[in-house]
Amino acid sequence: MMEHAVDLPLWSLVPFVVMLMMVAVAPLMMEKTWEKNSTKLIVSLVLGVPVAVFLINRDMSQALEHQLLYDYVPFIVLLASLFVVTGGIHLSGDLLAKPLTNTVFLATGYVFASLMGTTGAAMLLIRPLLETNSQRKYNTHTVLFFIAMVANCGGLLTPLGDPPLFLLYLRGASFTWFLHMFPAWLLVGAILLTIYYFLDSYWYKKESEHRLFADEEEHRPLRIYGHVNIVYLLLIVAAVAFINVGFIPAMGDPESPVWVRFLREIVLLSIIGLSLYSTKPEVRSSNRFSWNPILEVAAVFLGIFTTMIPAMLFLKGHAASFGLSQPWQFFYSTGALSSFLDNAPTALAFHGVAAGLVDSGAAVAEVAGVPEVLLEAISMGAVFFGAMTYIGNGPNFMVKAISAEYGYKMPSFFGYMYKFSLCVLLPVYIIVQLVFFF
Numbered sequence: 407m408m409e410h411a412v413d414l415p416l417w418s419l420v421p422f423v424v425m426l427m428m429v430a431v432a433p434l435m436m437e438k439t440w441e442k443n444s445t446k447l448i449v450s451l452v453l454g455v456p457v458a459v460f461l462i463n464r465d466m467s468q469a470l471e472h473q474l475l476y477d478y479v480p481f482i483v484l485l486a487s488l489f490v491v492t493g494g495i496h497l498s499g500d501l502l503a504k505p506l507t508n509t510v511f512l513a514t515g516y517v518f519a520s521l522m523g524t525t526g527a528a529m530l531l532i533r534p535l536l537e538t539n540s541q542r543k544y545n546t547h548t549v550l551f552f553i554a555m556v557a558n559c560g561g562l563l564t565p566l567g568d569p570p571l572f573l574l575y576l577r578g579a580s581f582t583w584f585l586h587m588f589p590a591w592l593l594v595g596a597i598l599l600t601i602y603y604f605l606d607s608y609w610y611k612k613e614s615e616h617r618l619f620a621d622e623e624e625h626r627p628l629r630i631y632g633h634v635n636i637v638y639l640l641l642i643v644a645a646v647a648f649i650n651v652g653f654i655p656a657m658g659d660p661e662s663p664v665w666v667r668f669l670r671e672i673v674l675l676s677i678i679g680l681s682l683y684s685t686k687p688e689v690r691s692s693n694r695f696s697w698n699p700i701l702e703v704a705a706v707f708l709g710i711f712t713t714m715i716p717a718m719l720f721l722k723g724h725a726a727s728f729g730l731s732q733p734w735q736f737f738y739s740t741g742a743l744s745s746f747l748d749n750a751p752t753a754l755a756f757h758g759v760a761a762g763l764v765d766s767g768a769a770v771a772e773v774a775g776v777p778e779v780l781l782e783a784i785s786m787g788a789v790f791f792g793a794m795t796y797i798g799n800g801p802n803f804m805v806k807a808i809s810a811e812y813g814y815k816m817p818s819f820f821g822y823m824y825k826f827s828l829c830v831l832l833p834v835y836i837i838v839q840l841v842f843f844f
Contacts, residue, residue, distance in 0.1 A: 414720050418460060421453040422713035426746060428453075429706060429797055430819035443701045450709025457713050469715055477751065478711040480671055481569065482704050485525055485800050487642050487674040492529035493695040494635040494685035499628035503539045505606040508548055509599055511535050512555050516595050519560030520567040522643055528557040528801040530639075533693050534628065536812045541620045544609035546816065549809045550826045551602045555595065557801035558793035562591045562786065566646055568799070570744075570753030570788040576652055577757060578774035579781065586778075590786055590838055597834050632689040638681050645673045699807035703800060710797065714747055721755050730759055733843040737783040741791030741835065745798045753788040760784065783843055790835055794827045795819065 428449050432440040439445050461470045501507050511531065518527035535552060539545040561567025563584055565575030571584055649670040651658035656666050665672060721743070730739060736756055743752045760776035771778040792799035796806055796819055806816050817825050 414464075414716050414723065416720075418457070418716040419720060421457050422710075422717045425450070425453050425709045425713045426797070429710075434818055443698065443705050446702060446705035447708070450705055450712070454709050454712035457715065461715060466715075466719070469719060470712075473711055473715050473751075478708065479668075481707070481711075481750070481800065482700075483671045483674050484569075484642075484646065485703060485804070486700050487678050488523065488525040488639075489529055489700045489804065490678045491635045491638045491642060491681045492526060493693050494632045494681050494689055495530060495639070496631040496689045496692045497530075497534040497628050498631060498692065499534070499537075499626040500540075500624045501534075501538045501628065502622065502625050503542050503545075503610075505603055505610050507538065508535070508606055509603045511538070512548075512551060512602060513595070513599055515552065515556030516560035516599075519556055519558075520563035520591075522639060523566050523646070524557050524561040524568055524799065525801045525804070526639060526642070527560065528552070528805055531556060532805050532808055533812075536809060536814065540812065541617055541624060542610075542613055543617055544612055546814055547602075547605060547609065547826075549805065549814055549816065550822070551598060553802050553805050554793040554827075554831055555598055557805055558799050559591070559594050559598070559790055562587050562789050566643060568789050568792070569750040571785060572646065573750055573754055574757060574774055574781065574785060576650060577754075580773075583773055584785070587782060587786060590782075590842055593841065594790065594834060594838060597837070598830075601830065631692070632685050634684050635681055638677050641677055642674060645670055645677070649673060694811060696811070698811070699804045702807050703803050706797070706803065707800070710747075714751075717747065718751050718755055730756075731763060733779045733783040734839050736760065736780050737787045737839055737843050740784045740787030741794070744788045744791045745794035749788040749792045749799060753784055756784045756787075757781070779843070786838065786842075790831075790838065793831055794823065796822055 432449075458470055461467060501511075511534075515527050515531045518531070521527075522530070532549075532552065535548065539548055558568070561571070565572040565579070565581060565584060567584075575581065575584075649657075654666075654669065656662045657669060659667075728739075730736060736759075740752060740756045743755075757774070757776060760780040763777070763780070773781050776784075793802070796802045810816050816822075
């Protein structure tokens, strides 16, 4: 699959750059038109189809097939299953939107992210968090911290937490190895929660009395509906954990029947069907459930996954000549690309680079065929930096879309970066690098 990587011309990366620019600029330049998912799909096809034809003509159809069938399809099916199932769990109630309440909410989601995945935790908790803060005027910062903590950083401790970790798990890292990164997970969580608490306390004091009064008037205790979907959520976690090549080798055999190779996706689609059938309509109605967010993600990431193929092949063909050798270099390099590419293939790309650095005569602890410290740097870079942009990780876009449906004024692509990720998250990640990869 990689043998043609060095032959790729640099201009083959242009469609991917244009795709990223469309995601960043279109909401500002053509807001009404870009709101339609059909527009996003057309852009993805206009940019993606020529790339697909180019790859086929260059005898690289295997890379295209692998990216779309074995990366994009499982990616969307998993996100859709978590989206549908968590959309069938309704946490009713409206807590007091005080700084301590919001901080506890974020801390809970931060822990849940490693237990049920960043997508599952984000989809389960975003709606009650939005309801709780709907009476407040200054509430957008809460969603931004939610994206960083629940949809990204919190998923560092298990291979179920984030897709790149699951792929590294399949490369040989044990299920419990990821717990080695608990100190970094704890440090990032503690810093972000502290920043958030003081920031929210500041904005809370800016709220008008009538808004705070309305918040108290509409206060209701939390109650959970759609309990059966909790079972479905556990089934999704089990499917991701156990229905894979590690436990069922035949799934990785190209000669196996289609239903075997895509057994996990078939199970997840079945769970989606069960959830839609057994959940009362009023539960989803209470969640303001609509297909728009997941359709938006599917349309946008179809273009991203297709146009990014030349970029990933170019990286894998040339990364060894980039002079990467130190953990901090892998941390920032993986992080930089994870901010704009999907962090799962990015992690695999740098895992391949790290594997090429292994010295059979050196007494260095190895995990998954690479030096352990490099695997830690790759894992942290992929997970943490996925929060740097809306497209760094799948749940980011979904949280943004749902928040917009609730009437929250979400910043633009670039606005998110210069108002939040570059000034809040990047300094925290620099601290992580100085502490763990100096």
